[in-house]
Amino acid sequence: xxxxxxxxxxxxxxxxxxxxxxxxxxxxxxxxxxxxxxxxxxxxxxxxxxxxxxxxxxxxxxxxxxxxxxxxxxxxxxxxxxxxxxxxxxxxxxxxxxxxxxxxxxxxxxxxxxxxxxxxxxxxxxxxxxxxxxxxxxxxxxxxxxxxxxxxxxxxxxxxxxxxxxxxxxxxxxxxxxxxxxxxxxxxxxxxxxxxxxxxxxxxxxxxxxxxxxxxxxxxxxxxxxxxxxxxxxxxxxxxxxxxxxxxxxxxxxxxxxxxxxxxxxxxxxxxxxxxxxxxxxxxxxxxxxxxxxxxxxxxxxxxxxxxxxxxxxxxxxxxxxxxxxxxxxxxxxxxxxxxxxxxxxxxxxxxxxxxxxxxxxxxxxxxxxxxxxxxxxxxxxxxxxxxxxxxxxxxxxxxxxxxxxxxxxxxxxxxxxxxxxxxxxxxxxxxxxxxxxxxxxxxxxxxxxxxxxxxxxxxxxxxxxxxxxxxxxxxxx
Amino acid sequence: xxxxxxxxxxxxxxxxxxxxxxxxxxxxxxxxxxxxxxxxxxxxxxxxxxxxxxxxxxxxxxxxxxxxxxxxxxxxxxxxxxxxxxxxxxxxxxxxxxxxxxxxxxxxxxxxxxxxxxxxxxxxxxxxxxxxxxxxxxxxxxxxxxxxxxxxxxxxxxxxxxxxxxxxxxxxxxxxxxxxxx
Numbered sequence: 001x002x003x004x005x006x007x008x009x010x011x012x013x014x015x016x017x018x019x020x021x022x023x024x025x026x027x028x029x030x031x032x033x034x035x036x037x038x039x040x041x042x043x044x045x046x047x048x049x050x051x052x053x054x055x056x057x058x059x060x061x062x063x064x065x066x067x068x069x070x071x072x073x074x075x076x077x078x079x080x081x082x083x084x085x086x087x088x089x090x091x092x093x094x095x096x097x098x099x100x101x102x103x104x105x106x107x108x109x110x111x112x113x114x115x116x117x118x119x120x121x122x123x124x125x126x127x128x129x130x131x132x133x134x135x136x137x138x139x140x141x142x143x144x145x146x147x148x149x150x151x152x153x154x155x156x157x158x159x160x161x162x163x164x165x166x167x168x169x170x171x172x173x174x175x176x177x178x179x180x181x182x183x184x185x186x187x188x189x190x191x192x193x194x195x196x197x198x199x200x201x202x203x204x205x206x207x208x209x210x211x212x213x214x215x216x217x218x219x220x221x222x223x224x225x226x227x228x229x230x231x232x233x234x235x236x237x238x239x240x241x242x243x244x245x246x247x248x249x250x251x252x253x254x255x256x257x258x259x260x261x262x263x264x265x266x267x268x269x270x271x272x273x274x275x276x277x278x279x280x281x282x283x284x285x286x287x288x289x290x291x292x293x294x295x296x297x298x299x300x301x302x303x304x305x306x307x308x309x310x311x312x313x314x315x316x317x318x319x320x321x322x323x324x325x326x327x328x329x330x331x332x333x334x335x336x337x338x339x340x341x342x343x344x345x346x347x348x349x350x351x352x353x354x355x356x357x358x359x360x361x362x363x364x365x366x367x368x369x370x371x372x373x374x375x376x377x378x379x380x381x382x383x384x385x386x387x388x389x390x391x392x393x394x395x396x397x398x399x400x401x402x403x404x405x406x407x408x409x410x411x412x413x414x415x416x417x418x419x420x421x422x423x424x425x426x427x428x429x430x431x432x433x434x435x436x437x438x439x440x441x442x443x444x445x446x447x448x449x450x451x452x453x454x455x456x457x458x459x460x461x462x463x464x465x466x467x468x469x470x471x472x473x474x475x476x477x478x
Numbered sequence: 479x480x481x482x483x484x485x486x487x488x489x490x491x492x493x494x495x496x497x498x499x500x501x502x503x504x505x506x507x508x509x510x511x512x513x514x515x516x517x518x519x520x521x522x523x524x525x526x527x528x529x530x531x532x533x534x535x536x537x538x539x540x541x542x543x544x545x546x547x548x549x550x551x552x553x554x555x556x557x558x559x560x561x562x563x564x565x566x567x568x569x570x571x572x573x574x575x576x577x578x579x580x581x582x583x584x585x586x587x588x589x590x591x592x593x594x595x596x597x598x599x600x601x602x603x604x605x606x607x608x609x610x611x612x613x614x615x616x617x618x619x620x621x622x623x624x625x626x627x628x629x630x631x632x633x634x635x636x637x638x639x640x641x642x643x644x645x646x647x648x649x650x651x652x653x654x655x656x657x658x659x660x
Contacts, residue, residue, distance in 0.1 A: 300579075411640070
C-alpha cells in the first residue's frame with residue numbers, strides 16, 4: 001500500500017513490548033497480594049479512592065478504538081466526527097449520578113447482572129446477559145486484534161506474535177492481581193496515555209498552524225467543515241447513545257461503582273469524563289492535519305499512528321506504540337476482570353452452584369479469566385475481517401439496555417415485562433436500521449424504541465418495587 | 479507539490495543501489511521500447527461506484543508490480559466534471575492507495591496516471607472512475623436528529639430528576655428514622 005517501511009524497527013518494538021509487559025506483570029503480582037478475599041479480588045476491597053477511581057475510568061475508556069477510530073471519524077466526518085467521538089465521554093458524566101445510586105441501593109452488589117435479575121426477574125436477566133456477553137466479547141476481540149495490527153504496522157512485529165503477547169500479558173496480571181492490579185496499572189497507564197497524546201498533539205501543532213489546516217479543509221474538503229453534513233450529524237447522536245449503552249449496562253463500569261468507596265463514584269466518573277473528552281478531539285485534529293502536512297493516508301483506521309509516526313519519526317512511533325499498548329492493556333484487563341465476574345457470579349454461582357464457597361468462586365473466577373483469554377486468542381488468531389463490524393453491530397443491543405437500566409434505578413414502578421420487551425424490540429429495530437439505513441442510526445433507533453416500550457409499559461401497568469430487594473446478601477439464594 | 483512522500487528518503491541504504499540499478503534498467507527499457515507504465519484503479523471495482531457517506535478508499539496499481547518503476551510516480555486527479563475541467567491533484571507520489579473524504583453529494587470523477595518525477599514523460603490517463611455520493615434524505619436526517627436530541631434530553635432529565643427525587647426520599651426516610659428514635 002505505502003511505498004515505505006515501518007517507522008520503528010522490530011527489535012525496538014520487541015524491547016518495548018518486553019519492558020512494558022514485564023512491568024505490568026510485576027505490578028500485577030505486587031498489587032495482587034492485597035487481594036485477601038473475594039471482595040478484594042473482584043472489587044479491590046470496595047475501597048478505591050478518587051485518584052485511582054478517576055484514572056481507571058478514564059484509562060479503561062481510552063481503548064485502541066479511541067486511538068484508531070477517533071482520527072478515522074475526524075477524517076470521514078470532519079468537525080462533527082471529532083465531536084461525535086467525544087460524546088462518548090457523556091456516558092461517563094451521566095453514569096456519575098447513576099454510580100452513586102448503584103452504590104447506595106446495592107452496597108453488597110457484585111455485577112450489573114445482579115441488578116437486572118433482582119429488579120426485573122430471570123427472563124430479562126437472561127436477555128441482558130446475552131447482550132452483555134456478546135458486546136464484551138466483541139470489544140475484547142476487536143481490541144486484541146487491533147493490538148496485533150498496530151504492532152505490525154508500527155514495528156513490523158508479526159500480527160500473531162503481537163496479539164498473543166498483549167493478550168497474554170493482560171491475562172497474567174489480571175489473574176494474579178484481580179481488580180487491584182487492574183486499577184493500579186490503569187492509574188499508570190492513564191498518565192502515560194494522557195502525556196503521550198498531549199505530547200503528540202503539541203508537536204503536531206508546532207509543525208502546522210490551525211489556520212493552514214482550516215484553509216486546506218475549506219479549499220479541498222469543504223464538506224468536512226459543513227455543520228449540516230448529514231451522516232456526521234446522525235453519527236453524533238448515534239455515537240452518543242452507543243456510548244451511553246456501553247457504559248450504563250456493562251459490568252466494567254458497574255464493578256468500578258461497586259469498588260469505589262463512599263461518595264467517590266460520582267466525582268470519579270465526572271472527573272474521568274472531563275479528562276477523556278479532549279482526547280478524541282486531539283486525536284482527530286492530528287488526522288485532519290495530515291493533508292496540510294503532506295501525508296498520504298492509505299488506510300483510514302491507521303490515520304493517527306501514520307501521522308504521528310511520520311511527523312515525529314521513530315520517537316513518535318515509539319510514543320504511539322507505548323500509548324497504544326497502555327490503552328489496550330487498560331481496557332483488556334478491565335474487560336477480563338469484569339466479564340469473568342459476570343460469568344462466575346451471574347452464571348456459575350446464581351445458575352449452577354448457589355452454595356459455592358468464596359474460595360471456590362475465586363478459583364472459578366481465575367479459570368474464567370484464563371478461558372476468556374484463550375477464547376479471545378482463538379477467535380483473533382485467523383484475523384477475521386468482520387469483527388470490528390460485530391462491535392458496531394452490538395451498538396443497538398447495548399442501546400436497547402439504556403432505558404431498562406435507567407428506569408430500573410430511578411423509577412419505582414418500572415414494568416418487568418416492559419424492560420424485557422424493550423431490550424428485545426430495541427435490539428431488533430436497531431439491527432434492522434443498521435442494515436436498512438446505515439450504521440449511523442442503529443444505536444439511536446435501538447435506544448429510541450427501547451425508551452418508548454419502557455415509557456408505555458410503565459405508564460400502562462406500573463409495578464411498584466421495594467428498593468430494599470436490591471440489597472441482596474451475598475449468600476442469599478435466588 | 480502537495481501530499482508527496484519521498485520514497486527514496488524512506489528506503490534504507492541497503493535498498494538504494496539495487497533500486498537505482500533497477501530504475502536505470504527499467505528506464506532504459508522504457509526508452510528503448512517507447513512505452514510508458516500505465517496505471518489503473520483496482521478499488522472500487524465498478525464505475526460508477528455508489529458511496530453513501532462521502533468518503534472512500536481508492537486503490538490503484540501500475541500493472542504487475544503495483545508500484546511504478548523508480549523515478550516514476552502516480553498522479554491522481556479529482557474533478558466534479560467528467561471532462562476534468564478544473565481538476566485538482568489529489569495525490570502525487572508512489573503509494574498505491576489513498577483515503578479521500580468530504581466528497582459532496584452527486585458525482586465526483588477520478589483518474590490516474592504515472593509520470594516521471596523529474597522529466598516530461600507520462601503514462602496514459604486511466605479510465606475515468608465515477609463516484610456517486612448519495613446522502614440519506616434530508617427529511618430522514620432532520621427526523622432522526624430531532625429524535626436524537628429529544629432522546630438525549632429525556633435521558634438527561636430522567637437521570638437528574640431521578641437523582642433529586644432519590645435524595646429527597648432519603649432525606650425523608652432519615653427524618654422519619656430520627657423522629658422514631660427521638
